[in-house]
Amino acid sequence: MTIKNEDFCVFGKFLYYDLQFTLKAHNKTQSKRIFKLIERYKKKFFFLGFIQYEFYKYFEEKNYKSEEPYLCFFAFKKRQKFEALQCDEYKFLPEFLSFLDKKNYERNFKQVKKAIARGQSYQVNLTQSFEFETKLDSFALFNLLLKRQDTSLKAYIKSDFLELLSFSPELFFKIHKRKIITKPMKGTAPRSKNKNTDRKNKQFLQKDSKNLSENVMIVDLLRNDISKLICKKSMKTKLFKVKSYPTLHQMISKIKGKLKHKQNFYEIFKALFPCGSITGAPKIETLKLIENLEKRKRGVYCGVIGLIYKNKSKFNVAIRTIEKRDGIYKYSVGSGVVWDSDKNDEFKELKLKAKILKPCPFYLFETMLFENSHILFFKKHLQRLINSAVKFGFKTQKITKNFQNILNFTNHLERFENLSLKELNQRLFNASDNPFFYPFNEFSFNQKKILRLKLYKNGNYEFEVFDLGLNSSDILLLSEKTLDSKNDTLFHKSSLRKLYETQSYLYKQNLCFDVAFFNEKRELCEGSRSNLVLKKHDEFFTPDLQSGLLNGIYRQFLLQRKLIKEKKLYREDLFDAEELYCINSVRGLKKVKLKEGLNF
Incomplete structure (x- = not known):
């Protein structure tokens, strides 16, 4: 038992807090012992917890012991109504690992079909996982994704x-006094923004023989499972209700008994346990088949999350569930494969269920200096663009092939x-014969220009040309907006830059050279179009990347040459600086000055 009174969890409508102790089980x-303890104290505490999918192994093998607890419950003393926090969706730009x-x-699908043919199984829930990273903390991400799928069985839990x-959205079971209800969910159809198409998709699901x-x-399968627990003749069943969620329609049936x-x-x-909707049937043989094919632990995914309090209990089936371990997020999706399933349709269903993690629409871009049919730092710009693209699942084959020489x-x-x-700086920006100017003969101009290279998710790209523009101001303004x-989005050059565009x-209008931003910790970050460099005691410093800023091409070049150093900087550093510069790969090094009172 551990006591951490500052901890909290969310389940359904409530936030639970004032944690008294934690219960963990590593074996049968x-x-x-834990279930007995919960029975004894369920009138005193709210027992909120999770059971991992592999918990079924405790039932199978008497002496089985897991390194990680497959059962974990938290005993809370208090609860209050949960109100979701506001979180801007554009802040979520996951980097997929x-x-x-x-x-x-397709390989596993083929093996499932063979297993069905030989009679080992007649339905298998085949799943996959993928991983991603985000700078957002987990609770902020939870609140953000609630805008996309808020359910009565939602949960946020943080353990050690x-x-x-x-x-x-799926209920495993709920109990009130001696009445038990389970609602298996099986059968999926996509949503559409077109109302007529959406209605047809729903009607198709209601009538489709396969679903x-x-x-x-x-x-x-669940009728068979629940019959072991309930009184004879108390079972009642309602079939094939279709419920609509933001990204898909789901078919749900209901079984209840005493x-x-x-x-x-x-x-x-x-x-x-585990729920038949996420294993398949027959359950025991299908569990063995899943373990042999997937060759991974599902974890809490396909397990359960729920609450026991007094004479009530409620558990979800932990689908549409993200796990975070050691800073890495994992999300899993699956579908039920039967004899007449089509592998392409089933894989489309996996992608449909993963849409909850899709970021706001955006493109990536690079802004570059073009002079005398050459582009400054073209290779470095391409490398940064492609590195970001790979992390976000953009197609990069075309741009990589076309600029392989660069x-x-x-x-x-x-x-x-x-x-x-x-x-x-003088040699880089005033001598076009330097080795960082790469030939590019697509355009021909007598004057310096700005080239913008835009890359879209489908792999298509385009160039835009802009005048460099004169800016005689040497003033750096300080924004009142906080990063x-x-x-x-701060760490990649993308079209998701609304805050910068507003200033x-x-x-x-030549009212300044740039506008500088601080973050929520009052750390100095960057300008809206440039990185910042401060001179103090004959050394040059630039804000630390983790403060929230883009690693500019010129910034990184100067760091590699050891001409500037990274450091957490604050407002007082800005005003105490001997010299102050804005830098970027288009305009180079620009000396600027602050004017107090000019905040925007």
Whole structure:
């Protein structure tokens, strides 16, 4: 038992707090003991917890022991109504570490069909996982995603080894006194923004023989499971209700009955767990098949999350659930495969269920200096663009192939050794024969221009040309708007830059050279179109990347040359600086000055 009174969790309509102790089970014996303890104290505490999918192994093997607890409950003393926090959706720009693997899915799909043919199973819930990173903290992400799928069974749980963000719409079971209800969910159709198409999709789901047969297979399985627990002739079933969610329609059936006297939670879970809708049927043989094919632990995904309090209990099936471990988020999706399933349709269903993590529409871009049919730092701009694109699942084959000669080019830096910051800047931006100007003959202009290279998710790209424009101002203004250091968009050059655009008129009207921003911790970040450099005690410093800013091409180049250093900087550093500069790869090094009172 551990006591952490500052901890809280969310389940359904309520936020639970004032944590008294935590219960964890690593084997069958500990599980029985914990369920008995919960029965004893359920009138005193709200027991909110999760059970991992692999918990079924405790039932199978008497001496099985897991390194990580497969059962975990938190005993809370108090609760209050949960009110979701406001969180801007544009801040969420997940960097994907892995993606859904179609080839792997097709291999497993083929093996499932063989298993069905030989009679080992007649429905298998085949799943995949992928991982991503985001600067957002987990609770902020939970609140943000609630805008996309808010359900009565939602949950947020933070333990000492994982965090859970669940948006599950599926009820595993709920009990009030001796009445038990379960609502298996099987059968899916996509939503459409077109009302007529959306209605047709829903009608198709209601009548489609494949989806109806999948649903009834699982209903039969759960009827069999629940019959072990309830009184004879108390079972009632309602089939094929379709409920609509933001990204899909789901088919749901309902089974209810009256529990026999003195049924305890261990016996209930032994009879029902894991839920048939996320295994398949027959359950035991299908569990073995899933383990052999997927070759991974599902974790809390396909397990359950729920609450026990007094004579009531309620658990979801932990689908649409994100797990965070060691800073990495994992999301899993699956679909029921039967004999007449089509592999392409099933894989489309996986992608449909992953749409909850899709960021706001955006494109990536680079802004570059063009002079005499050459682009400054073209290779570095391409590398940054492609690196971001890979993380966001953009197609990069076309742009990589078309500029392979630039990406393969090797620079010779001898001319840039042992130069001061100002000397290097002079050579870079006033000598077009330097090795960082790369040939590009698509355009021909007599004057310096700005080229914008835009890359779209489908792999298409385009160039835009702008006048460099004169800006005689040397004033740096300070914005009253605050950056959030956990905003994903700050670290990539994308079209999601609304805050910067709202203040761009200031330099466009020559009222300043740039506008500088601080974050929520009062740390100095960057300008709306440039990085910042401060001179103090004959050294040059630039704000730390983790404060929330773009790693500009010129900034990174100067860091690599050790002409500037990263450091957390604050307002007082700005005003105490001996010299102050704005830098970017288009205009180079620009000395600026502050004027107090000019805040925007």
